[in-house]
Amino acid sequence: MVPGIQYPPGTQFPTLKRTPRVTGQGAERYNPREMEPHWQTVWDENGAFVVDNDDPRERYYVLEMFPYPSGRIHMGHVRNYAMGDVVARYWRARGKNVLHPMGWDAFGLPAENAAIERKLNPRTWTYQNIEAMKAQLKSMGLSLDWSREIATCDPDYYRHQQAMFLDMLAAGLVSRKKSKVNWDPVDMTVLANEQVIDGRGWRSGAEVQQRELTQWFFRISDYAEELLAALDGLTEWPDKVRVMQRNWIGRSEGLRLLFALEPDPRIEAKSIEVFTTRPDTIFGASFIALSPDHPLTCTLAASDPALAEFVAECHRQGTATETLEKAEKRGHFTGLHVRHPVSEGETLPVYVANFVLMDYGTGAIFGCPAHDQRDLDFARKYDLPVLPVVLPPDLDPQEVEIGDEAYVEDGTIFNSGFLDGLSIEDAKQRIAGHFAERMLDGRPQGVVEVNYRLRDWGISRQRYWGCPIPVIHCEVCGTVPVPKKDLPVVLPEDVSFDKPGNALDHHPSWKHVDCPQCGAPARRETDTMDTFVDSSWYFARFTAPDAATPTVLDQANAWLPVDQYIGGVEHAILHLLYSRFFTRAMKATGHIGIDEPFKGMFTQGMVTHETYRNGKGEWVPPTDIVLETEGETRRARHAATGEAITIGSVEKMSKSKKNVVDPDEIVATYGADTARWFMLSDSPPERDVQWTEAGVEGASRFQQRIWRLVNEAMAIAAKEAEGGAGALDDEALAVRKAVHRALHQVGADIEGLRFNRAVAQIYEMTNTLSRYVGLVEAAPRARLEVLVEGVERLVQLIGPMMPHLAETCWQVLGREGLLADAPWPPVDPALLEDDSVTLPVQVNGKRRGEIVVPKGAARELIEKEALSLDAVARMLDGKPPRKLVIVPDRIVNVVV
RNA sequence: GCGGGCGUGGUGGAAUGGUAGACACACCGGACUUAAAAUCCGGAGGAGGUAGCUCCGUGCGGGUUCGAGUCCCGCCGCCCGCACCA
Numbered sequence: 001m002v003p004g005i006q007y008p009p010g011t012q013f014p015t016l017k018r019t020p021r022v023t024g025q026g027a028e029r030y031n032p033r034e035m036e037p038h039w040q041t042v043w044d045e046n047g048a049f050v051v052d053n054d055d056p057r058e059r060y061y062v063l064e065m066f067p068y069p070s071g072r073i074h075m076g077h078v079r080n081y082a083m084g085d086v087v088a089r090y091w092r093a094r095g096k097n098v099l100h101p102m103g104w105d106a107f108g109l110p111a112e113n114a115a116i117e118r119k120l121n122p123r124t125w126t127y128q129n130i131e132a133m134k135a136q137l138k139s140m141g142l143s144l145d146w147s148r149e150i151a152t153c154d155p156d157y158y159r160h161q162q163a164m165f166l167d168m169l170a171a172g173l174v175s176r177k178k179s180k181v182n183w184d185p186v187d188m189t190v191l192a193n194e195q196v197i198d199g200r201g202w203r204s205g206a207e208v209q210q211r212e213l214t215q216w217f218f219r220i221s222d223y224a225e226e227l228l229a230a231l232d233g234l235t236e237w238p239d240k241v242r243v244m245q246r247n248w249i250g251r252s253e254g255l256r257l258l259f260a261l262e263p264d265p266r267i268e269a270k271s272i273e274v275f276t277t278r279p280d281t282i283f284g285a286s287f288i289a290l291s292p293d294h295p296l297t298c299t300l301a302a303s304d305p306a307l308a309e310f311v312a313e314c315h316r317q318g319t320a321t322e323t324l325e326k327a328e329k330r331g332h333f334t335g336l337h338v339r340h341p342v343s344e345g346e347t348l349p350v351y352v353a354n355f356v357l358m359d360y361g362t363g364a365i366f367g368c369p370a371h372d373q374r375d376l377d378f379a380r381k382y383d384l385p386v387l388p389v390v391l392p393p394d395l396d397p398q399e400v401e402i403g404d405e406a407y408v409e410d411g412t413i414f415n416s417g418f419l420d421g422l423s424i425e426d427a428k429q430r431i432a433g434h435f436a437e438r439m440l441d442g443r444p445q446g447v448v449e450v451n452y453r454l455r456d457w458g459i460s461r462q463r464y465w466g467c468p469i470p471v472i473h474c475e476v477c478g479t480v481p482v483p484k485k486d487l488p489v490v491l492p493e494d495v496s497f498d499k500p501g502n503a504l505d506h507h508p509s510w511k512h513v514d515c516p517q518c519g520a521p522a523r524r525e526t527d528t529m530d531t532f533v534d535s536s537w538y539f540a541r542f543t544a545p546d547a548a549t550p551t552v553l554d555q556a557n558a559w560l561p562v563d564q565y566i567g568g569v570e571h572a573i574l575h576l577l578y579s580r581f582f583t584r585a586m587k588a589t590g591h592i593g594i595d596e597p598f599k600g601m602f603t604q605g606m607v608t609h610e611t612y613r614n615g616k617g618e619w620v621p622p623t624d625i626v627l628e629t630e631g632e633t634r635r636a637r638h639a640a641t642g643e644a645i646t647i648g649s650v651e652k653m654s655k656s657k658k659n660v661v662d663p664d665e666i667v668a669t670y671g672a673d674t675a676r677w678f679m680l681s682d683s684p685p686e687r688d689v690q691w692t693e694a695g696v697e698g699a700s701r702f703q704q705r706i707w708r709l710v711n712e713a714m715a716i717a718a719k720e721a722e723g724g725a726g727a728l729d730d731e732a733l734a735v736r737k738a739v740h741r742a743l744h745q746v747g748a749d750i751e752g753l754r755f756n757r758a759v760a761q762i763y764e765m766t767n768t769l770s771r772y773v774g775l776v777e778a779a780p781r782a783r784l785e786v787l788v789e790g791v792e793r794l795v796q797l798i799g800p801m802m803p804h805l806a807e808t809c810w811q812v813l814g815r816e817g818l819l820a821d822a823p824w825p826p827v828d829p830a831l832l833e834d835d836s837v838t839l840p841v842q843v844n845g846k847r848r849g850e851i852v853v854p855k856g857a858a859r860e861l862i863e864k865e866a867l868s869l870d871a872v873a874r875m876l877d878g879k880p881p882r883k884l885v886i887v888p889d890r891i892v893n894v895v896v
Numbered sequence: 897g898c899g900g901g902c903g904u905g906g907u908g909g910a911a912u913g914g915u916a917g918a919c920a921c922a923c924c925g926g927a928c929u930u931a932a933a934a935u936c937c938g939g940a941g942g943a944g945g946u947a948g949c950u951c952c953g954u955g956c957g958g959g960u961u962c963g964a965g966u967c968c969c970g971c972c973g974c975c976c977g978c979a980c981c982a
Contacts, residue, residue, distance in 0.1 A: 239901095240900060240976085243899070243900060243977085246899095247898090247900095248977095252981075357981065361982065364982095373897080374980060453981055569976085569977090634922090681908090681920070683908060687902090688975095690907090692907095695908080697921090698921055704934090704935095705935095756909075761918095763918095764918075764919065774936095840914075842914080842962085842963070844963085845914090845963040846915095846963090850915070883962060884962085885962045887914065891915080891963085892914095893962050893963060895962050
């Protein structure tokens with residue numbers, strides 16, 4: 001035991017169930033291949049990371065987005081989980097009861113693809129992958145509580161999801177309605193938007209059709225306002241993510257406005273209802289445009305072949321290339337007219353237009369070309385009037401001219417009768433009041449309304465490998481929920497993927513059941529749930545993974561919200577928004593007591609790598625490359641053939657560009673600690689990081705350097721231990737200060753998730769200690785305790801990042817128990833203070849020198865010292881300074 | 897088009913309005929070695945000077961300030977998100 005180093009009272013080092021065997025103490029090189037599996041076993045056998053729900057200490061929940069079991073982890077996982085593990089190990093050392101679980105987002109399409117392509121059962125394929133990936137994750141040495149592992153494809157998980165679905169159905173949070181989907185007529189399946197490429201199915205290549213299907217929806221749009229408003233409270237989320245969600249929800253205030261139709265024998269409707277956010281421009285209206293899917297359009301198209309053809313064209317355009325969406329504004333005149341609601345005696349033509357969406361607002365708009373670009377494009381094409389009604393500031397009415405660009409800025413209303421002279425805001429209010437008082441078709445002509453872009457969340461998937469939706473369709477009783485006692489509705493295992501379409505639907509017997517209400521033969525719902533449902537509550541399940549109910553309220557409420565959630569920015573909208581909604585829906589059905597699932601959110605950047613191509617332009621993997629450096633230029637050639645290789649741009653690691661680096665190989669070569677360390681160093685965690693061979697080697701060298709430093713220090717300590725304690729000399733004091741500054745900084749940086757800065761601090765501390773080792777050897781009077789304390793603190797600081805190495809060093813230092821159980825070292829605040837301070841001295845804002853003065857020195861002293869500097873005196877040239885700025889303990893600026 | 901972010905040495909990046917380039921990678925020089933690797937020591941933003949030093953320098957142009965990488969205005973470039981949302 002090293003003298004002079006005190007642990008806080010109450011510090012306990014538990015006895016190990018198994019005495020760790022440290023090999024290699026004093027060895028030249030640290031061998032991660034031997035030590036990493038060793039410590040993983042020790043942690044495992046000691047249950048070092050198993051969490052007790054009854055532990056009275058303060059709780060901390062850190063969670064990384066759980067992976068899809070694709071079969072192999074990639075570097076993105078390594079980075080994500082390395083960050084989460086630093087947070088988990090840090091807070092554990094700080095004495096919190098830390099929950100850090102892991103599970104599998106195990107339902108989804110790839111399993112079915114494997115079934116089709118390789119004749120593997122999706123379940124078999126998935127569980128094989130889970131096993132493989134679990135082994136990989138374990139080799140990373142993460143401080144996970146594996147006893148809480150869950151897989152969403154496990155009936156013990158999805159039975160609870162089904163139960164909650166039923167509760168939400170009963171609570172009116174679920175609805176069933178018709179909706180348009182992308183239908184692949186060859187695969188006989190519904191495609192997600194991203195599976196539609198240039199209007200064709202990604203697998204079959206067949207032209208995708210728009211079909212109306214009756215689907216299940218979560219009524220997330222009922223929560224639009226709340227989800228939007230609550231974003232302000234999520235102060236530990238990245239602004240970027242909050243902005244993205246805000247835009248996605250897309251709140252807009254406007255007016256629902258009725259236009260009276262001129263009578264027409266073809267139709268019964270007496271009015272058309274539009275939604276507008278610019279009712280102030282009503283006097284500038286020059287046409288009405290209906291969506292191709294508007295009910296009125298459908299009625300008219302039935303007797304108007306030309307219109308029907310136009311509508312069909314619009315539909316084709318809808319599915320075809322999204323990139324050509326800058327498409328021309330096109331329309332078709334219906335022959336109908338409406339009365340202008342404010343300009344007496346005038347009428348407006350009614351068009352069907354390709355740019356009007358049915359599922360926003362009312363599916364109809366009024367066009368005011370002067371102040372809306374789309375409307376202007378349309379008006380120019382069909383030669384409709386363009387009347388400006390907003391006068392730009394500093395312009396006379398006569399000067400206003402609308403060319404090809406609509407005027408959308410602020411101004412004063414003109415050309416608008418009783419609205420003239422009002423601001424846009426005032427005019428909106430005035431016109432809303434005006435229409436609110438008028439009746440048309442038996443209701444107020446105008447109603448103020450808030451609209452959202454956010455639509456209800458369609459969860460029906462015509463797929464086998466998902467959570468079955470627990471309802472039964474009965475010809476007599478209609479849609480009947482499966483009684484809770486019959487849950488789970490389990491997926492059949494004997495499925496065939498020989499036929500295209502939904503394997504669940506094709507199963508010979510599964511869907512045939514008796515109606516739970518009337519007993520008549522009925523049919524199970526064969527749609528399964530969107531996998532985003534699975535991931536919308538797994539964080540809650542982790543708090544009581546074996547409970548007979550979806551959650552145990554006490555536990556869920558005690559652990560949640562997740563203190564720190566970490567994952568990729570690609571989930572900034574859907575997963576995070578769905579989870580926020582689902583948590584509220586769980587609250588409404590009594591499964592949880594909170595609104596927001598994630599208190600702290602962090603989105604980490606991607607892992608990138610250089611790309612390489614051979615002479616034929618083919619991608620070449622980094623493992624086949626030898627890099628050569630000649631002065632400043634880098635060259636690459638093929639390792640086997642010697643062929644010259646072109647070094648390309650740095651891209652996100654992807655199979656298609658072959659610039660992936662396999663974590664398994666890195667762990668086998670350098671060890672997990674090296675990979676983790678490298679992923680945390682250099683780049684700020686929210687930014688992309690470039691994987692380079694040189695970088696990994698640097699990390700690996702640092703690992704060895706720590707190892708040497710610790711062993712060297714201990715070797716010296718062993719020799720000198722009996723020597724008397726001398727005075728604490730200046731160098732020793734300086735080292736102690738550096739050590740405590742590093743302790744302070746690293747702690748703060750980890751808490752702020754600034755891992756790259758924490759790493760830099762540790763490097764600096766290591767440099768200090770390395771230099772000090774030399775001093776101690778040359779002059780034994782310097783106190784050893786300082787060195788040993790420093791080295792020990794260093795080991796503790798690297799603990800969250802390179803846990804295996806740290807644990808090994810902990811043993812070398814002769815500490816009892818596991819570092820994983822040891823408390824975070826305390827900082828001595830006295831050592832953070834200096835009694836003298838170095839002040840830079842500027843002349844006209846440029847640094848010319850520096851002075852050392854006592855902390856809090858009097859102005860007079862600082863002034864005297866500063867002005868007597870050679871450089872300052874020279875610049876002053878004998879004259880007195882024009883001004884002297886002294887910021888206490890910071891800087892001096894002499895103005896000449 | 898709208899919204900957001902970023903722009904600093906050869907490279908990744910540091911820097912509460914207060915010494916720009918911490919720390920690392922790469923590079924160069926030296927020590928050790930028969931040699932190499934590893935390791936250790938040292939150098940380094942650019943230009944000029946033997947040197948003490950001097951000038952320039954955080955995408956570009958202005959501004960605020962004793963002082964700007966940081967704040968404000970206007971550009972340029974790159975990245976990300978949304979994209980006909982009335």
